[in-house]
Amino acid sequence: MSAKVPLTFMPDNKTIQVRVGISVLEAARRAGVPIRTRCDGKAACLMCKVTTDGQGLSLIQPMEQRKLAGLDAEGARLACQARVNGPAVVTVPEDPLRAAVRKQLQRQEEEPLW
Template sequence: MSAKVPLTFMPEGKMVQVRAGISVLEAARRSGVPIRTRCDGKAACLMCKVTTDGQGLSTIQPMEQRKLAGLDAEGIRLACQAKVCGPAIVCVPEDPLRAAVRKQLERQREEPLW
């Protein structure tokens, strides 16, 4: 049986205990943290990019490295390929549609009522 390790999803700060060896994408799904994907974790759509400091995740494999084309140097990983090995923190970008709605609501709040 694999040991449980802490995984923190930012910017929410949601910390969960996950089985070592699980992908970040699967951990997010089980924890109710939305990460966009179309390929169901096959590293084809590249939508599941997350940012990390690299701590607590598996080393990047050649296929993921090719897909990211240098973005891994900036701390970008594919959630479907990165496996949790130890305590880790990943930053999940805001869904583009949710971000657009949030920005529109902020603009509306700033507008005068008359």
């Protein structure tokens, strides 16, 4: 039986206990935390990009490193490739559609009523 460790998803601040070796993407699915993907975890679409401080995740493998090359994102990892090996915190970016709706709602709140 493999050990379980805490994995926290930000900005929701949702923490779950996961078994060591599980991918961040699979853990997110089990936790009900939406992470966008089109390739079903094959590292082809780059949509499952998350950020982390590097603690508690597997070392980045050459294929993942090649996929992320050129992206200017400190601590970027692919959720489908990063595996949990200790307590970890990952930040899931806001879905672009949800972000657009949120921004539009904010604009409407700021507009005068007359």
